[in-house]
Amino acid sequence: MAEIRLDNIRKTFGKVVAVQDISLTVPDGEFIVLLGPSGCGKTTLLRCIAGLEQVDHGRVFIGGRDVTGLAPRSRDIAMVFQSYAVFPHMTVFDNIAFGLHMQKQPSAEIKRRVQAAAGLLQIETLLDRYPAQLSGGQRQRVAVARALVMEPAVLLLDEPLSNLDAKLRLRMRTELKRLHKMVEYTIVYVTHDQVEAMSLADRMAVMNQGVLIQEGAPLEIYNRPQNVFVAGFIGSPPINFLKARLMEKDGDLFVATQDFALQLPPDRAARARESARSNDVVLGIRPQDVHELARVGWTEGDNRIRATVDVIEPLGDAVVVTVVTGEGSLQITLPADTRAQVDQPLELVVDVNRVHLFDPQTEEAIF
Amino acid sequence: MKRINLAPGASRALVYLLATLMALWVLFPIYLVGVAAFSPRQVIYEWPKAIVPRTWSLETMLFFLNSHGVLASTRNSVLVALITLAISLVLGAPAGYALARFPFRGRDTFRILVLSTRAFPIVILSIPLAVSFIQWGMYDSLLSVALMHTALALPFTILVTSSVFAGVPYDLEEAAMTLGCNRLQAFLRVALPLTLPGLAAAAIFTFVLSWNEVFAAVILTLRNRTLPAQVLTVLNESPIPFRFAGGFFMLAPALVFIFIIRRYLFNLWGRVVK
Numbered sequence: 001m002a003e004i005r006l007d008n009i010r011k012t013f014g015k016v017v018a019v020q021d022i023s024l025t026v027p028d029g030e031f032i033v034l035l036g037p038s039g040c041g042k043t044t045l046l047r048c049i050a051g052l053e054q055v056d057h058g059r060v061f062i063g064g065r066d067v068t069g070l071a072p073r074s075r076d077i078a079m080v081f082q083s084y085a086v087f088p089h090m091t092v093f094d095n096i097a098f099g100l101h102m103q104k105q106p107s108a109e110i111k112r113r114v115q116a117a118a119g120l121l122q123i124e125t126l127l128d129r130y131p132a133q134l135s136g137g138q139r140q141r142v143a144v145a146r147a148l149v150m151e152p153a154v155l156l157l158d159e160p161l162s163n164l165d166a167k168l169r170l171r172m173r174t175e176l177k178r179l180h181k182m183v184e185y186t187i188v189y190v191t192h193d194q195v196e197a198m199s200l201a202d203r204m205a206v207m208n209q210g211v212l213i214q215e216g217a218p219l220e221i222y223n224r225p226q227n228v229f230v231a232g233f234i235g236s237p238p239i240n241f242l243k244a245r246l247m248e249k250d251g252d253l254f255v256a257t258q259d260f261a262l263q264l265p266p267d268r269a270a271r272a273r274e275s276a277r278s279n280d281v282v283l284g285i286r287p288q289d290v291h292e293l294a295r296v297g298w299t300e301g302d303n304r305i306r307a308t309v310d311v312i313e314p315l316g317d318a319v320v321v322t323v324v325t326g327e328g329s330l331q332i333t334l335p336a337d338t339r340a341q342v343d344q345p346l347e348l349v350v351d352v353n354r355v356h357l358f359d360p361q362t363e364e365a366i367f
Numbered sequence: 368m369k370r371i372n373l374a375p376g377a378s379r380a381l382v383y384l385l386a387t388l389m390a391l392w393v394l395f396p397i398y399l400v401g402v403a404a405f406s407p408r409q410v411i412y413e414w415p416k417a418i419v420p421r422t423w424s425l426e427t428m429l430f431f432l433n434s435h436g437v438l439a440s441t442r443n444s445v446l447v448a449l450i451t452l453a454i455s456l457v458l459g460a461p462a463g464y465a466l467a468r469f470p471f472r473g474r475d476t477f478r479i480l481v482l483s484t485r486a487f488p489i490v491i492l493s494i495p496l497a498v499s500f501i502q503w504g505m506y507d508s509l510l511s512v513a514l515m516h517t518a519l520a521l522p523f524t525i526l527v528t529s530s531v532f533a534g535v536p537y538d539l540e541e542a543a544m545t546l547g548c549n550r551l552q553a554f555l556r557v558a559l560p561l562t563l564p565g566l567a568a569a570a571i572f573t574f575v576l577s578w579n580e581v582f583a584a585v586i587l588t589l590r591n592r593t594l595p596a597q598v599l600t601v602l603n604e605s606p607i608p609f610r611f612a613g614g615f616f617m618l619a620p621a622l623v624f625i626f627i628i629r630r631y632l633f634n635l636w637g638r639v640v641k
Contacts, residue, residue, distance in 0.1 A: 072544045078545060079545045083536060083538045102547030146542075146546070
């Protein structure tokens with residue numbers, strides 16, 4: 001168990017900057033998720049922590065110790081690879097015991113610890129098998145057990161669930177979270193799946209093009225995205241972005257798209273007046289923040305949209321509805337028992353306390 | 368092009384027929400050589416020949432083995448093949464590993480360059496080589512033949528071992544490194560055991576390559592002949608049974624080895640050619 005501190009980490013491959021001057025502190029025992037699209041440098045950053053990549057500059061501290069120049073084996077880490085990297089020529093037992101053998105632990109101790117790790121991951125019955133005789137899910141458990149048995153200061157996981165089928169992925173997700181509750185290791189977890197990230201993380205670090213864009217608790221990032229990229233990357237279905245203008249009318253501030261205008265509540269209006277550099281803005285509306293007028297009833301302020309239903313996609317517990325608002329369209333989620341019907345008009349209410357405004361030039365959030 | 372439509376059974380039968388013909392084309396002479404090598408002398412001269420031999424005898428084979436120079440040249444051949452195998456593996460396997468693992472600058476050029484060494488016909492190289500070896504005082508030595516064979520085998524060894532190593536995901540070695548291994552230990556404990564069969568196949572193939580090679584061996588030696596060189600030299604003044612026995616004796620080990628490693632050869636060539 002240990003804190004990880006990354007100090008200005010940079011890693012380049014030829015001319016490509018994979019990780020650009022990232023500083024990040026992961027407190028002892030935290031489950032942090034590095035999230036970003038493929039190629040954003042999250043795996044490279046993880047490999048820099050592991051010591052599988054040498055950083056160009058910057059320092060890596062694990063448990064207060066500078067490990068920047070050290071080999072992976074001297075860093076007190078363990079890693080689960082995306083491919084699992086289970087050794088095909090060894091039994092499950094020998095796979096899990098591999099690291100302990102390298103440490104020259106006495107064989108009774110090895111046996112005890114392998115049994116314990118196998119028990120934790122419910123693979124005690126598979127110890128004599130070879131990896132070729134295991135399913136993908138079982139191999140994944142072997143890889144996790146092999147890492148856990150080392151009792152490392154830091155556990156690194158590189159997209160460990162991405163090779164599992166959807167159902168198994170959900171189950172392992174829950175198990176990983178339970179595992180973290182039990183072992184309380186510091187865990188760095190890399191994924192491109194925002195749902196996986198939100199559900200697992202104590203804290204998320206969102207990356208794009210080698211840069212750390214925003215870090216924080218999952219809900220904090222969901223509710224207050226720092227820029228267009230984060231807002232667009234997190235949330236499903238994705239947030240709606242609309243070109244809009246800020247307009248004053250009788251002392252109220254409206255944000256107007258080509259199809260509709262929303263009246264901003266006073267506190268938000270004040271923030272917009274203060275921070276917006278011009279009247280042009282990008283309006284971000286999450287699908288979950290639009291409701292049916294018929295269900296909400298009367299609303300205060302001017303925040304209604306007249307729309308026509310284009311497509312309805314039932315998900316079981318909800319429906320995703322694509323509505324045409326005139327020139328543009330919106331994707332919204334409504335409860336499963338919605339009265340919306342294809343090609344019929346639908347009156348909508350936008351929760352203006354939850355919409356986002358962004359500067360179109362810098363793409364930074366105004367709120 | 369107009370496609371000829373055959374019933375699936377018929378086209379399958381055609382494939383088998385062609386395959387059988389091609390196999391016979393290769394196997395029938397081998398069979399005849401084998402039969403002749405184990406027939407008594409007078410049977411070899413008989414005509415017409417019986418397809419299935421009625422009499423067996425070790426006489427012809429023993430005659431060949433006891434001929435002057437055969438045992439010595441066999442010993443030479445084995446020695447040369449072993450030295451070739453050792454040098455090509457020691458030089459070629461690390462090169463193959465580097466090709467498979469490290470994206471170094473000029474890797475693709477290197478790959479082509481390695482192959483291009485085989486583009487020079489040995490016939491053209493032979494005289495300058497013989498001259499050079501004479502000047503260096505290395506003429507007529509087994510080591511020079513082995514060096515020559517190494518030069519011939521090395522491109523093959525490099526490319527094949529590189530595909531053998533490429534077949535083992537680097538993840539596995541990295542995983543070993545996070546579990547307490549240094550680079551060398553990771554290689555020895557994970558990559559090597561997994562590539563051993565493939566490396567053995569490459570080694571055997573190198574051995575066979577050297578065992579069968581005759582041209583360089585003839586050019587570079589005078590008294591210390593390898594078996595193919597020896598047989599070739601005395602071929603014209605030898606009796607027919609000697610030729611059959613010699614042919615079989617040289618053929619057999621190559622056949623056996625190739626048979627053992629055929630599974631790997633299919634894999635390897637498939638990957639090397641891409």
